[in-house]
Ligand SMILES: Nc1ncnc2c1ncn2[C@@H]1O[C@H](COP(=O)(O)OP(=O)(O)O)[C@@H](O)[C@H]1O
């Protein structure tokens with residue numbers, strides 16, 4: 001009998017910055033740092049996390065990426081064929097840049113691809129949002145750009161926005177980890193009507209401002225009362241940055257995802273030296289180390305490339 005070797009493929013999924021201030025669990029964008037999963041069909045399953053960032057993750061079927069592949073197979077009602085699964089990432093883990101969302105989306109897309117794509121893109125998005133519990137990081141990881149999304153019993157609904165021209169992002173990534181689980185545990189279970197109205201009016205204004213390129217509205221629209229003040233004790237310097245960033249060249253600032261990374265919007269045509277100096281001063285004032293990156297918003301979303 002002749003052995004047929006199926007071609008390998010690589011799934012590449014970008015990082016995300018969720019919430020953008022008031023869009024808690026509903027608004028996020030995609031950033032050009034990537035998780036890659038290379039799948040090579042073979043007779044036994046091997047899971048191989050590569051690189052220092054993934055050193056602490058399981059090198060077997062318990063790995064989150066592989067569990068996501070199994071989840072896709074389960075939804076499709078199929079068995080996953082054996083394969084070598086190599087995982088690489090540029091996304092720092094547990095920093096609020098969607099490493100787990102990228103691992104989940106890349107794994108779902110890889111599992112679906114290995115099975116010949118029984119699931120539609122909408123099913124993959126819904127599965128990812130349900131698994132994560134909210135769509136704001138998985139939607140931009142899958143689709144790229146800026147995404148407004150809701151998740152309820154009936155499904156996941158979204159609108160993908162093309163980023164406004166010249167909207168640049170600076171992220172300050174501190175050198176400490178904060179688990180999303182831990183940063184959700186500090187949030188209150190209930191909010192007042194005033195806070196609910198504040199949240200929905202600012203989130204709606206922010207989505208509309210981003211859709212129309214009204215960058216002048218960002219400082220006002222990015223105000224939040226649902227999560228950032230509760231998380232501030234976990235992220236030294238966050239309050240200083242939220243208060244001071246627009247005075248130092250930013251168009252607006254927000255905690256990225258569940259933190260501890262902080263995102264600042266800026267005009268990509270302008271120098272960011274003043275903003276960097278301010279962020280460095282705040283960080284050092286709180287005895288923290290970290291790094292800053294100026295990035296465009298990634299528009300490509302998750303991509304599958306055949307041939308390894
Ligand atoms: N590429 C990956 N492979 C395996 N596990 C991963 C990968 N990326 C993230 N994870 C898991 O997700 C955890 C971080 O998730 P989370 O606390 O939600 O933070 P983040 O904001 O980075 O998504 C890591 O500690 C690790 O267990």
Ligand SMILES: N[C@@H](CCOP(=O)(O)O)C(=O)O
Pocket residue numbers: 016018019024025026095096097098099100101134136137180183184227256257258259
């Ligand atoms: N809306 C969520 C977003 C979590 O994103 P992550 O990148 O930190 O996983 C939250 O704020 O908890």
